[in-house]
Amino acid sequence: KVKSGLSAGRVQSVALKLVCDREKEIREFVKEEYWTVHSTFLEQKQSFEANLKSKLINGKEVKIEIPEEKEADRIISEIKGKENLITKVTKRKKRKNPYPPHTTSTLQQDSYSKLGFSTGRTMSIAQQLYEGISIGKEGTVGLISYMRTDSTRLSNEIIQEALQYIRKEYGENYSSKGVNYGKQKKGSQDAHEAIRPSSIQRSPKSLRSYLTDDQYKLYNLIWTRVVASQMMPAQYESTSVQIQNGEYILQSNGLIELFDGFTKVYTVGGSQDKILPDLKKGTVLKEISVDKQQHFTKPKPRYTEASLVKTLEEDGIGRPSTYSSIISSLLKRHYVEIKEKKFFSTQIGENVNEFLSKYFKDIVNEEFTAGLEKELDEIADDKKDWKRVISVFYEKFEGELDKAKEAEEKFKIKDQPIDEICPECGNHLVIKHGRNGKFIGCSNFPDCKFTKTIVKSTGIKCPKCKTGDMIEKVSKRGKVFYGCSSYPKCDYALWDKPTGEKCPKCGSLLVHKKNRKMDKILCSNENCDYEK
Structure with missing residues (x-):
């Protein structure tokens, strides 16, 4: 109905639908303009900003929305040069707890976010570390535990090793009393421990000379996550300052790290200090400036490998150990493509999704797939009869299959004519869709089998050979890069x-x-x- 050589699957098709639905949302999204206003103050020889937050109407705070520049200018004219009085200073102590050790899913997400590794690359490197690396006198040693697991549980031996290491390297105040993240999510599989080093004593630094760059990076990520999981929380002091200007309320927030805790070992984002002066209630602030800034609303971002894996896991769809192969299938079938590390649906992918959504609604339904996942777990636990489960599913599926076969509606990808003539037979050339993506072929196929690749030129000469052009290419992992058209004679290439x-x-x-x-x-x- 769409094209030969394609496939659908219980998890694969739901993943495709997620990407296609997000693409549709982005296309249909209508951005809206809005403005913000902020003031800059000077206090104790330190400048800081406060954002306009709300307005007092009949004694109640009402959030301010500024849809256009004219409204922003009007507000600025009302508050500029007026008294700015601190009416409230709130200080709170906050804690950020360490993350549990990696499961398959969180390792894939963390590796993508921190190292830029695809799910396939992550699992391949993890397999190498698990199977064993030659580390000198010790011989070949498996450096990590089994990497296909839903568990965050650690053995008591590893916990004690980690605590001993923390006390020795960082001091007693960094060590917890020992935490076992053993509580499992509903439906998860706990046959194996979390992904962990086989020994905490084998620090990444001690193994550096035996590992490739990729192996070292991933091992370091796994090792630091486990060690950090047994450390004390990071501690912060947050300060919220409320400033009144007539009827308008401005707010400024500060954050100071009091104790780095587990972040001494494991880096996390979003906790940078924003230091405010020592502000007191009742202080009248010196205004330096009042400014406006234009913004536009944005649609939800396209999925990355990490966010797609996270969504699939949160929705209970499939197993983390299969996510790498699912993503690989989507790319190989050219249902999706990766640009700037984000998933974009292709025409083939959208046609397949449209076909499945119309004739096989359950197959692409997230709730149905998650429910079936639960039933498969119950079959594995001998709580349900597999024949009964399959019989109920197939009874409905068979009827949907017959309807799809009889449907006259076509979802095939149409060839796209281009303004070029076939050099072999004189007919028009068209853009076709094949197993390896788009290509140019003759409209007189199969009588004429002329083909050529589609070249996306940047119009820039190669700086190395001076003769070839810099053209857009796609790596085996689906990543776009830019290389010389004279390859293999010239190997000049850029990722950006x-x-x-x-x-x-x-x-x-x-x-x-x-x-x-x-x-x-x-x-x-x-x-x-x-x-x-």
Whole structure:
């Protein structure tokens, strides 16, 4: 109905639907403009900002929404130069608890977020560490426990090893009394411990010379997570300051780390200090400026490998040990593609999802799939008869299958004509969809079998060979990169898109590096620190 050589599956099709539904949301999203207003103050020779939060109406605080610049200008005219009085200072102690040791799912998410490893790459490296690495006099040693597990449980021996290491390296005040994260989520499998080092004494630093870069990075991630899980929580003091300007209320928040705790070993985001002056209630602040800023609402972000894995696990769909192969299938079938580390649905993927959603609603229904997962667990525990479960499922599925076979509606991908003539037979060339993605072929197929690849040129000459063009390519893992069209004669390549400009410091190409952490134009030469 769509194309030969495709596939559907209980988990695969739900994962595809999640990606396609998110793509549809993004396409249909209509962004809305809004503005914010903030004031900058000077107190005790330190400047700090406070954001406009609300307005007092009949003695009650009402949140302010500013839809246009004109409204922002009106508010600024009302508060600029007026008295700013601190009416409330609230200080609270906060704790951030350490994370439990890795399960398969959280390792995949953590490895993607911190190391940029795909789920497949993570599981492959973990397999190597589990099967064993030669570490000198000890011979070949399995460095981690089994990596396919839903459990966060640790053996008492490993907990005691970790506590001993923490006390020795960091001191008693960093050591907990020993925490076993043994409570399991409903439906999880606890046959194995959490993913952990076979010995805490084998620190990443002591093994560095025996491991490849990838092996070291992943082992370090696993080791630090386990050690950190047995450390004390990080402690912070948060300060919230409320400032009144006439009828308007502004707010400023500060955060100071009091004790680093487990973060001494395991890095977490979102806890950077924002230090405020020692502010007191009743203080009238000196205003430096009042400014406005334009914003636009944004749709939900596209799924990354980490967020898709997290969603599947939270919804109880499939097993974490299978997520890597599920994602691999979606990419191999060209149902999705990865751009800038995000999943984009393709035309084939959307057609397949549309077909399945129309004729096999249960197959792509998250609740049905999660329910079936539960029934399969009950079969494994001898609580349900597998024949009865399969019979009930197939009775309905058979009827849906017959309807789909008889349906006249077609979901096939249509060839897209292009303004080129086939050099072999004179007919028009078209863009076709094959097992390896899009390609250009003759509209007179099968009588004419002429084909050629689609080349996306950047219009930039290769700086190495000076003859080839820099073109967009896709790696075996589905990641976009930019290489010379003269390959293999010239092997020049970049992970980030070249801008065509040359670095004023070293003459190398400038590239646009865009990810979750940055959006910058910088030099492609690793030894050059130029940023535009």
